[in-house]
Amino acid sequence: MKKSLKFIIVVFLIFISFQLKAQNKLDFDESGYKSVRERSIKEHKPIFYMLYASWCAHCNKMKSEVFTDTLVINYMKKNFVCAWQDVEKGEGDYFRKKFGVRFYPTFLFLNEEGKELYNVSGEFNSQMFITEAKNALTKEKQLTFLEQQFLSDVSSSDKCLAYLMALNKGRDRSWLAPIANQYLATQKDSLLISANNWKIIANGVSDIQSREFQYVLNHQKEFEAVASPKRVQRKIENIVIELLTPALENKDTITYAKKRLIAKTIQTHKNDSLVCTFDLQMAERTKNWKKYKDISNENVDAFFYKDAKTLKEIASNYLKNISDTVSLNNAIRWVIQLITLNETYDNQLLLARLYQKNKKTKEAIQYATAAKTKNSNLGFNTKEADDLLVELNSKK
Numbered sequence: 001m002k003k004s005l006k007f008i009i010v011v012f013l014i015f016i017s018f019q020l021k022a023q024n025k026l027d028f029d030e031s032g033y034k035s036v037r038e039r040s041i042k043e044h045k046p047i048f049y050m051l052y053a054s055w056c057a058h059c060n061k062m063k064s065e066v067f068t069d070t071l072v073i074n075y076m077k078k079n080f081v082c083a084w085q086d087v088e089k090g091e092g093d094y095f096r097k098k099f100g101v102r103f104y105p106t107f108l109f110l111n112e113e114g115k116e117l118y119n120v121s122g123e124f125n126s127q128m129f130i131t132e133a134k135n136a137l138t139k140e141k142q143l144t145f146l147e148q149q150f151l152s153d154v155s156s157s158d159k160c161l162a163y164l165m166a167l168n169k170g171r172d173r174s175w176l177a178p179i180a181n182q183y184l185a186t187q188k189d190s191l192l193i194s195a196n197n198w199k200i201i202a203n204g205v206s207d208i209q210s211r212e213f214q215y216v217l218n219h220q221k222e223f224e225a226v227a228s229p230k231r232v233q234r235k236i237e238n239i240v241i242e243l244l245t246p247a248l249e250n251k252d253t254i255t256y257a258k259k260r261l262i263a264k265t266i267q268t269h270k271n272d273s274l275v276c277t278f279d280l281q282m283a284e285r286t287k288n289w290k291k292y293k294d295i296s297n298e299n300v301d302a303f304f305y306k307d308a309k310t311l312k313e314i315a316s317n318y319l320k321n322i323s324d325t326v327s328l329n330n331a332i333r334w335v336i337q338l339i340t341l342n343e344t345y346d347n348q349l350l351l352a353r354l355y356q357k358n359k360k361t362k363e364a365i366q367y368a369t370a371a372k373t374k375n376s377n378l379g380f381n382t383k384e385a386d387d388l389l390v391e392l393n394s395k396k
Contacts, residue, residue: 026067026076029083033091033114036083040112048080048133049108051087051095056104058123069126075133080109100175107170109136117142119170141166150179155186157196164203173206173242180204184212193219198227202235208243208262217266236266237274244278251285273303280314289321297330311338312347319353328358345375349384356392365392 028050029036040047052059066072076082085092087101095101099108099119109118118136135141146163153159160183164176180200187197192215205212216223216232224232240263247256256278263275276299283292296314304310311334318331335351348371355364372385 026073026082028067029081030085031083033083033085033094036081037112037114040081040110043081044112045079045081046112046117046136047108047110047114048076048082048136049095049110050082050084051092051099051101051104051106051108052084053087053104059105062105062123062129066124066126066129072126072129075130079133079137100171102172103170107132109133111144115144117144119143119167121170143167150183154182157183157194157200161196161199164200168203173203176204177206181210189215193222193226195226198223198231202227202231206239206242208239208266213239233270236268236271240266240271240274244275248278248282248285251282253282253286256282269303276303277310284317287321289317292317293322293327297327300330300334305334305337306341308338308341311335311341312350315350315354319350319357323357325358328354332358343374345371345380345385348374349388352385352388352392356388361392361395365389368392 029039036047036049050059050062052063067076085095087093087096087104095108099106099116101121103121105123106119106121108116111117118132118141120132124132139145143163143166146159146166150156150159150163160179164179167176167179180203183200184192184197184205189211191197192201192212201212201216207213216235220232243259243263244256247253247259260275260278263271263278276295279295280292283289283295296318300311300314304314315331315335315338318327322328322331332351332354335347335354339347339351348367352364352367352371355361355367368385368388372382372389375382375385
C-alpha cells in the first residue's frame with residue numbers, strides 16, 4: 001500500500017511539473033492568419049506575430065529564453081493575440097512578401113484589421129523585448145501614425161526621418177527608398193548637406209546613380225563634416241554591396257556584369273578592392289576557375305597582400321582547383337606572406353600542401369615538419385601534419 005501511494009505521489013508530482021513547464025511559456029497561435037484575425041476582433045486585442053526560421057539560432061534563443069520569461073508571458077498575454085509562423089512553410093511566403101521580411105526573427109504588430117503598427121527584427125533580451133512591445137502600443141511610435149505625419153508634410157526632414165527610422169527596425173532598405181525619395185525630391189542640392197538629410201540619404205537611398213548619392217560622392221568632405229568619414233565610407237561600401245549582392249547570390253553573370261560597370265564608376269582604391277572581392281566570389285560560385293585565376297593573379301598584390309583572411313581563402317581555392325605551375329608558385333608566395341602575417345599550424349600546412357601539389361617535396365616536408373613542431377610544442381593535435389609527412393616521405 002505504501003509503495004502504491006508513493007508511486008501515485010511521484011506520478012502526480014511529475015504531472016504537476018509538466019503542467020508548470022507548459023504554463024511557463026508563451027502560447028503562440030498556429031491556426032493561420034485568418035483565424036488569428038478573428039481572435040483579434042473577438043478579444044479586442046492587437047496581433048503579435050513572430051516570424052521565424054527553424055534553422056535560425058536567434059529565433060530559437062528567443063523561443064527558449066525570452067518567451068519562457070514570466071514577465072514577457074504575462075505582458076504579451078494581457079495585451080496581444082500572439083501567433084507565430086515558420087517563414088519557410090505555409091503562409092510564410094505571404095508574410096515575407098507583404099511585410100518585406102528578410103531578417104529572422106521578425107516581430108510584427110498588427111491591429112484588428114491587419115494593418116501594420118510596428119515591425120522589428122533581431123534578438124532581444126526580455127526587458128528589451130517588452131520595451132519594443134510597449135512601443136507597438138504607443139500611438140506616436142506606430143507606423144500608421146508616423147506615415148500620416150510624414151504625408152501631412154513630405155518636406156519635413158524630422159517627420160521623414162522618424163518614419164524611416166521606425167521602418168528601418170524591421171524592413172529591408174528597398175522599402176525605405178520610396179519614402180526617402182519622396183522627401184528628397186523637395187530638397188535642392190544646396191540643402192542636402194545637413195545632419196538630418198545625411199541620415200535620410202544613408203538609410204533611404206539605395207540607387208548608386210541617384211542624384212543624392214552622386215552628390216555625396218562629389219561633396220564627400222562636406223558630408224564627412226556633418227556625419228563622419230567612417231559613416232560616409234560605410235555608406236559608399238554598402239551601396240555597392242547592395243548593388244552587386246543579388247546578382248552574386250543568383251549567380252547571374254549577365255546582370256552582374258551590368259551592375260559591375262555601375263559600381264566601377266566609384267573610382268577609389270577601396271571600391272576597386274571591394275569590386276574585386278565580388279569578382280572573385282562570382283568566379284568561385286560559378287566555378288569559373290580560369291577567371292578566378294586571372295582575377296587573383298592580377299589583383300592580389302594590389303588589394304589583398306596584407307589581408308590574411310583573403311590570402312588564405314584564395315590560396316585554399318588554388319590548392320583545390322588550380323594546377324598550373326606558375327599559378328601555384330603565386331599561391332605559394334601569397335601563403336609565405338600569409339605566414340608572416342599569421343604564423344599558424346593551419347597556414348604552415350597549407351603551404352606544405354601547395355608545395356606538394358607543385359611537386360616540391362623537400363619544401364613540403366620542411367613546412368609540414370614546422371607545422372608539427374608548432375602544435376607539438378603547444379600540446380595540440382598533429383595528426384594532419386603526421387599524415388602528410390608519412391605521405392611525403394613515402395614518395396622521396
